[in-house]
Amino acid sequence: MAKILKIYPDNPQENYMNEVIKTLQDGGLIIYPSDTVYALGCDIYNVKAMEKLARLKNTTLDKAQFSIICNNLSHLSEFTRPIETSTFRLLKSKIPGPFTFILEANKNLPLAYKGKKTVGIRVPDHPIPQLIVEKLSHPIASTSIKDDDEVIEYSTDPELIAEKYDHLVDIVIDSGYGDNVASTIVDLTNGEPEILREGKGIL
Secondary structure, eight states, rough: OEEEOOOOOOOOOHHHHHHHHHHHHTTEEEEOOOOSEEEEEEETTTTTHHHHHHHHHHHHTTTTOOOEOOOSSGHHHHHOOOOHHHHHHHHHOOOOSSSSEEEEEEOOGGGGGGGSEEEEEESSHHHHHHHHHHHHTTTTTEOOOSSEEETOOOOOOOOHHHHHTTTTTTTEOOOOOOOOSOOOOEEOOOOSOOOEEEOOOOO
């Protein structure tokens, strides 16, 4: 059964945050809030956890498109090829924020991302995911929680999310209602920014 932790974004309780970090380190799956919708996350360096995440999304690891959640731009050089100054300026002006930026991947991607030519990088403007990455000392993999209801598309109530994912994840972080508009996905691999999905972020 999933454990529900009510964590306050403006003053995250340290003991709860430590529990979240330990769960990630042990290969667990979490549901966490962001500046857009609630999302599923795990440790990017734990292949078994990544496989579990892929199964939850009814896909396989080689086909999965999981974003990498960072807490600032310093992780870019770890996972992406060198980027042009104009691209870096754009990133700097929009991060943190409700965007997922697709960039060319380098050879240092975690094992679970092996063979991927591109990678989605996201820095949410929300204290909880930023603190998770900071305390874990490296990024997490992430994918939005979609709702089966085609009208709603994204679940916003953490209690309902916890009910649905009760036996599928280890921790649900409840930080109040989430948004129901996902991040804007921007492809930066061809020089000019190309919007692949309109979302909350305005480019």
